Amino acid sequence: MWESVPGVPEGVRRAGDDRPVAALLLGGAVAAAVSLPVVWIALAAVAAPDAPSTVTSPRILRILGNSLALVVTVTIAAVLLGVPLSYLTTRTNLPGRRLWTVLLVMPLVLPGWIGAFAYVAAFGPHGRLQGLLAPLGVEELPALYGFPGTVLVLTLYHFPYVFVTTRAALASLDGRLIEAARTLRHGRLAAFRRVSLPLVRPAIGAGALLVALSTLAAFGEPMIMRFDVFTRAIYVEFNTFGRDAAALLSLQLVVITLVLLAVETRLRRATGHQSGGADEDVHDLGRWRWPAAALPATVVVAAVGVPLWVLLEWLSGPTPAGVPFRAEYALNTAALGAAAAVLVVCAAAPVAALSRRRSPAARIVEASSYVAYAVPGVVVGVALVSLAAGHGGEFYQRGALFLPMLLFAYVVRFLPEAVGALRSSVFAVDPRLPEAARTLGRSPASAHWEVTLPLAAPGIAAGAALAFVATAKELPATLLLRPDGVDTLATYIWAAYSEGFLAAAALPALALFVVSTLAGLLIVRA
Amino acid sequence: MARATRRRLLAAAAGAAVVGSAGCLGGDEDAFRQAIGRRRDDRDEIPATSMDALPDLEGDLTVYSGRSKGLVEPLLTHIDDQYDGFDLTVRFADPNALTNQLLEAGADTRADVFYSVHAPGTLGALLEAGLTRPLSSETTDMVEARYRSGADWTGVSGRVRSVPYNTEQLDPGVIPASIYEFPDVERFRDDFGWDPVIPSFQASITAMRVIDGEETTREWLEAMLELNPTAYSGGFSTCKSIADGEVSVGLTNHYHPRRVALSRDDPPLGRGFTRDDPGTVFNVAGSAVLEAADDPALAEAFVRHLLSGEAQEYFAMAQTTEYPVVEAIPPHKSLPSRTELAPPDVDFADLRDLEGTVELLKEYGLI
Known part of the structure; x- marks a missing residue:
């Protein structure tokens, strides 16, 4: 399937110049397809009986309150963590800035829900942490369930959105502006507050909104922390005679995410480009240079170290009771991840091509691919199961629809990341380069094969790696749509967790953690 | 399979060349x-x-x-x-x-x-x-x-509802013989765990609705919620938390304590049963x-x-x-022999209304 990739930029390049129709049709088809779950949910919710009374029931109001409180708290916490960290790693002489940057991005690719159950296991009255602290006289640690636990875990694994966007903005900040402020007798803090901060504020906002969106979509973390939010309620309703209620809840969740997305789009447009400029302004931390490293170190230990430690400790314990583990689960994860990666990259190509155009139609296509981004996995799963059960007929009955639906769900969920990766690689290749190859007698296909592809390969690989790792750790859609008898690392870990065999999940969880880390390194390098 | x-x-x-997994x-x-x-x-x-x-x-x-x-x-x-x-x-x-x-x-x-x-x-x-x-x-x-x-x-295969407790923290004497007396045990406040998501719990609630009526069931649930119980994801995690001392007593199936015992050495877990009431449904x-x-x-x-x-x-x-x-x-x-158990007198046909029980539990935010 890789052969189809070099073919894409060709049609696309022309589309960008003189033949937009092909790319528009392809891109339009992709956009329409990925919008299908949202449309279906809306229709199902509108058709549900008793809609108004369900929407205003005390339980749903409580869930709404919980979800909003969670989003606001996690977003604020992520900004408070992400902004100082991005400042430290860009504009100061903190030791090991490059290493810290890589390590601080890492939580984004790690499965946060595994972090969640590591924390549940670490804390609590007889948890691992209490055992460690027992010699110091610590007899009891509070259990980390509910709101505090959910906030902690979501912040740890989602703050890098703020870190990454703010860091990019700070890195491109014109140092001369700060120097100017300093010559006007501003201290470091005042210069940051009055010059840097207003300039990077749109970037912070964009990162914060990504945090908000991913918090709303988070499934495993609130499930494990037993905190009742939309995703959890949708899953429970869907599984317990409440399909109408699940559709209604889904629609509410989608509406909230759409509002956030609209704000995000406006902010993104407002983010002007900094004039790069000479940037020699480095904040000398002085004797705080080494102590300042405690902040990134704490975050890395909390997000990566603690789960690794808990998992390794389980592994070293006695052979756990429970579900026997099979290599097959890892192979299923690898096969699904690879298939999803290829499909996502292929689907992303026409959309990314269109993003170079400024026609209204192209803009609609691009926007609709992002709408799907805002639809949580549990909603995609619920929508597809209902759709297939209602209209899948014989194919659904035979179970033949599950695998295509599952792969489709992955495409819907992870398309935007791949679009971003392709936009900055394949479509950033100077069109004059393959043209030069053609003047040297190459056919269009071989010009792209030999010129465009090698140049764009790192970006394509990054897009594929992102889709692979996102698929490997995806939980709700996989739980709802996996074919009969098929288990993946993620569903196995989930089953072991929900049946209480925590230690049995250690090895596969560690495997997922390591695979995510490797993929993350690949992405960071690209 | x-x-x-x-x-x-x-x-x-x-x-996605994946072979050799046979x-x-x-x-x-x-x-x-x-x-x-x-x-x-x-x-x-x-x-x-x-x-x-x-x-x-x-x-x-x-x-x-x-x-x-x-x-x-x-x-x-x-x-x-x-x-x-x-x-x-x-x-x-x-x-x-x-x-x-x-x-x-x-x-x-x-x-x-x-x-x-x-x-x-x-x-x-x-x-x-x-x-x-x-x-x-x-x-x-x-x-x-x-x-x-x-x-x-x-x-x-059969299972019976039971009352697991932490033998180091709780004197089994405080466990009442009737499920309806549980809400009155002050000792259970903030120290009680259960598993409302699992169907066996739901079956005992259905039994309660059938034997003693909807009203009594609601009263019992509300009174239990007053004790501020902790809801776990299943019977195993409830028993594990009891063994850990997170809570000291709860309601689970009879076999859940045993599964904890298999996963560690000699956990401080005991198991009681109520008599002839929905707390001990078979x-x-x-x-x-x-x-x-x-x-x-x-x-x-x-x-x-x-x-x-x-x-x-x-x-x-x-x-x-x-x-x-x-x-x-x-x-x-x-285990107690089949004749030693004292389950309530309900037919399987009486336990059929799963949906009604699920709706009731949702109403109280228990699932």
């Missing part, structure tokens, strides 16, 4: 032997119909299992491995979710057999919707009448042949394998230590 599904997945995800099923047979081995060593013969005496299984069969993978997969794999021409596919999922799926799919389901916990509620819902197929007397003769619902479906996990079964004879023959002496030994001895439904096979020695 996983062979066919693995083939299917690999075929569809072609290109031959990794060995561990399951060991798991089965390990589970019942101890018992079989000291006895020559199992006093019940052996699998060998049952008709051979041949063809493809899809089972929806609302029983957890960890508990029954070794047995199902063992059955699958007995026959060359038999290919078993199992979809493991939440029992209520599978019930929902089967109700929604109706005749369009690809499942042949549904095997689930809280059979009166889950299988009962399918029965009510006309989605099950009556069992023949060859099958029903294997099981005492009180462990099945006529010929509609049969129980496969319930079964059961199996039904679906109306939509492609090969009903094969499906029923599979159900009979679940009732074979080997399978019943497995339930009595494996991690679960459940009550066999074939009375010739005694329960595990750590």
Whole structure:
């Protein structure tokens, strides 16, 4: 399937110049397809009986309150963590800035829900942490369930959105502006507050909104922390005679995410480009240079170290009771991840091509691919199961629809990341380069094969790696749509967790953690 | 059992060169032997119909299992491995979710057999919707009448609700003999755990609604919520938290403490029972042949394998230590005998209203 990739930029390049129709049709088809779950949910919710009374029931109001409180708290916490960290790693002489940057991005690719159950296991009255602290006289640690636990875990694994966007903005900040402020007798803090901060504020906002969106979509973390939010309620309703209620809840969740997305789009447009400029302004931390490293170190230990430690400790314990583990689960994860990666990259190509155009139609296509981004996995799963059960007929009955639906769900969920990766690689290749190859007698296909592809390969690989790792750790859609008898690392870990065999999940969880880390390194390098 | 599904997945995800995963099923047979081995060593013969005496299984069969993978997969794999021409596919999922799926799919389901916990509620819902197929007397003769619902479906193994407690933190004397006195025990405040998401809990609530009425059930739930109980994700995690001292007492199935005991040395766990009330409902996990079964004879023959002496030994001895439904096979020695239990007087037919109970529990935010 890789052969189809070099073919894409060709049609696309022309589309960008003189033949937009092909790319528009392809891109339009992709956009329409990925919008299908949202449309279906809306229709199902509108058709549900008793809609108004369900929407205003005390339980749903409580869930709404919980979800909003969670989003606001996690977003604020992520900004408070992400902004100082991005400042430290860009504009100061903190030791090991490059290493810290890589390590601080890492939580984004790690499965946060595994972090969640590591924390549940670490804390609590007889948890691992209490055992460690027992010699110091610590007899009891509070259990980390509910709101505090959910906030902690979501912040740890989602703050890098703020870190990454703010860091990019700070890195491109014109140092001369700060120097100017300093010559006007501003201290470091005042210069940051009055010059840097207003300039990077749109970037912070964009990162914060990504945090908000991913918090709303988070499934495993609130499930494990037993905190009742939309995703959890949708899953429970869907599984317990409440399909109408699940559709209604889904629609509410989608509406909230759409509002956030609209704000995000406006902010993104407002983010002007900094004039790069000479940037020699480095904040000398002085004797705080080494102590300042405690902040990134704490975050890395909390997000990566603690789960690794808990998992390794389980592994070293006695052979756990429970579900026997099979290599097959890892192979299923690898096969699904690879298939999803290829499909996502292929689907992303026409959309990314269109993003170079400024026609209204192209803009609609691009926007609709992002709408799907805002639809949580549990909603995609619920929508597809209902759709297939209602209209899948014989194919659904035979179970033949599950695998295509599952792969489709992955495409819907992870398309935007791949679009971003392709936009900055394949479509950033100077069109004059393959043209030069053609003047040297190459056919269009071989010009792209030999010129465009090698140049764009790192970006394509990054897009594929992102889709692979996102698929490997995806939980709700996989739980709802996996074919009969098929288990993946993620569903196995989930089953072991929900049946209480925590230690049995250690090895596969560690495997997922390591695979995510490797993929993350690949992405960071690209 | 996983062979066919693995083939299917690999075929569809072609290109992602994944080969050589065959031959990794060995561990399951060991798991089965390990589970019942101890018992079989000291006895020559199992006093019940052996699998060998049952008709051979041949063809493809899809089972929806609302029983957890960890508990029954070794047995199902063992059955699958007995026959060359038999290919078993199992979809493991939440029992209520599978019930929902089967109700929604109706005749369009690809499942042949549904095997689930809280059979009166889950299988009962399918029965009510006309989605099950009556069992023949060859099958029903294997099981005492009180462990099945006529010929509609049969129980496969039994469990009773119990009161696990932490032996270091709680004097069992404070545990009342009636479930209705629990809310009055001040000692339980902030120190009580339960498992409202699992169907067995829901069955005891259904029993309460049937025996003592909707109003009493609501009052009891509200009074219990006053104690600020902790809701866990299942009976095992409830018992684990009791052993850890997170809470000191709770409500779970009788076998959940034992599973904690298997995972660590000598946890401080005791187990009490209430008497003659919904707190000690006797319930079964059961199996039904679906109306939509492609090969009903094969499906029923599979159900009979679940009732074979080997399978019943497995339930009595494996991690679960459940009550066999074939009375010739005694329960595990750590359990009260069937006659020592004092379950309330309810029929399986009375426990059918799963949906009503689920709605009630949702109302109180318990699931």
